[in-house]
Amino acid sequence: HVRGRRRRGLIFLALAVGAVGFSLALQMGLNANFVADEMHLTGLEQGLLETFRESCGIIALGVLALLAGLAEPLVGAGMLVLLAAGLSGYAFVPDYLWLVLMSLLWSQGLHVWMPLPRSMALALAEPGRTGRRMGQVQAAGAAGMGVGLLAALALVKAGVRIRPLYVVAGAAALLGSAACLGIPRRLKTPGPRFVLRRKYGLFYALSFLEGWRKQIFIAFAGFLLVKRYHTPLETMLLLWVITQGIGWVASPLVGRLIDRVGERKVLALYFSCLTVFFVGYALVRSVPVLYGLFVIDNAFFVFTMALATYVGRIAPPSEHTPTLSMGVAMNHVAAVTMPLAGGLLWKYLGYQWTFLIGAVAAALSVLVALKVPPRPDGVRKPAAPAGADAAD
Template sequence: MKHGAKSWQTPQNFLLLISIIVPVAFSSWMALLNNFVVERANFDGADIGLLQSVREIPGFLAFTVVFVLLFIREQRFMLVSLFLLGMGTFLTGFFPSLTGLLVTTLIMSTGFHYFETLKQSLSLQWLSKQEAPEMLGKMISVGALASLITYGALWVMLEKLKLDYIYIYAITGGVAMVLVGVMAVSFPQFQTKTTQSKKLVLRKRYWLYYALTFMSGARRQIFTVFAGFLMVEHFGYSAADITLLFLINYAFNFLFAKRIGRFIGVVGERRALMFEYTGLIVVFLGYAFVENAHLAAGLYVIDHLFFALALAVKTYFQKIADPSDMASTAGVSFTINHIAAIIIPVTFGVIWLSSPGLVFIIGAVMAGVSLILSLNVPRKPASGNEVRVLNWG
């Protein structure tokens, strides 16, 4: 702990409290987006497709974080990124046009993706290998609770107070910016034990981590884009129904994410990932053939819960990596993760037009590929013991 810091001013508490801010701004932005762009900006399908593509650009460019670190420390950069996220959300309601939304979305998304990259880097630097799994799970739980409260507040502002979108976006974005200011003055600058590399790092010995990260991005797109769309198009779920599903998802994350993190710490990354991908094969095949709306909702909740098990990919990397590679590789991994975000929505969208079930069958095959990759994770990963076979040095 830094000299003169109070007992609560720890890196762990900083990470926990900082996990509250993103749900306040980003959950609000996402929850209101579809209604806002249709009712205020008169968007059609092409417009929303363009907006979502622009939203993913900062994630694809996340590797540039290492160049910005030449000029600003990671912790301070994280706070600046969060402020951009809040500011983008704050401004959204004031510019209900295609051009305005493209600009505000780019501001919001740049802050969001840089923050997520830096959070991964600093978490793996500040947390010990023993405490990381449970602590990362606890951060998901805290974020889930903040999301639950945010969704509740949004419902009150929309249904009871009848506030216009411009005020809701301004309130949630403004609250996020105020919280960033509070965090900036409440916590000291924490020191990291290892100086981070200020250049892009791509190492052959990290190949399995890169492969698992890419497949994780592909799985995320199938859930985000197509699982929710299945609920609406095939089963006729209303906006209120989808909102309820999100509330259930976040409630489960709040209750179980910390336990899942502890579970990973006990059984190890290899078994946790094998369990996740085996479960995903079942879930995706379920999506492909399910005809019962309630069963589909159950699959949706289980699917979302599996996201917490993806922490095992991060803790696997923490155990095999050079400590100086955390910041650079966090940026590279976000870029790798978002390659799928560019490819899958477009290509799988074409497949969807002729066979929605085929989208999820391909998803099951992709989960099978991930399962095969997870078999190559050693029981006790470490530098020099990155994989069971094909260690390219």
């Protein structure tokens, strides 16, 4: 009976994550061409837009506190309605101001949603299989993204313009909201919604540095390909399709790798590779090589699930969601400032410096990841699984 509830909850969670993946696939796949070709933003304007949008990550922590006590699936359903409204609004924005306003709307919904799937996956996973279950849920998101990108690619080839595709993205987010209503509402995290403890310091530091590095990629990698190298929309969508195909295959494998070797080795490998990638963005001039960097860098994001499994290992169940939420906030402290800094560097020193500060963040992350303690022996076969069940 308990196994059936777990399985049902995981299925609906995977459906919700897949629908959100479909929606975000369109946003991410269209974004660089939309802001560069449709809205004609400069590098500085793009950085400023991302700074506004990422400020929602800080606000999300307060929103989660205000909604404490509500079932996490209900909170998720409400936030996905905001995501749907904001993305649909992109179809009608007339100028930069309205672009910022719609970005704030969908971004706020997304950022409150962000810690919830991982928290719910931790609660629904069987003892000793958190990495595998999280990998499966993340694979559902990658599959949704793949389907969304293929749909967008087909529609673009059929002559559909970029703006109507944002209405499709909004509709997918609404389906994700409906799927959340099928997740067991008993998934309420007791205790405070804010957790700031010294013992989670490495997680906070890695979240901060990942926000620094990730936001440089999100704000400027695709923008570089479109603005400087004039990459057409169809090509950008194809790059995203390849990325998500890799992610769909890799997510369960990375989850098993985390269960097998632990978070320290996985995170050290991840950040070491990212350091090389960002130096490549700054120095490489070959467009095919840049396309390859874009795909591999993007696909490597699946490794960040090691941050969540690390929290699942060191934090009691009552602190999973508030700790992950604090990680989101730490992530966005960097994410708010880095796009503006990157935009200023792009304008006054050249785009190379924008990516070099991302390389610095990745290199620092390697040093921090090496301080993560290894998993104790036997962690994959807990001595007291009943205690872990009680966490659910």
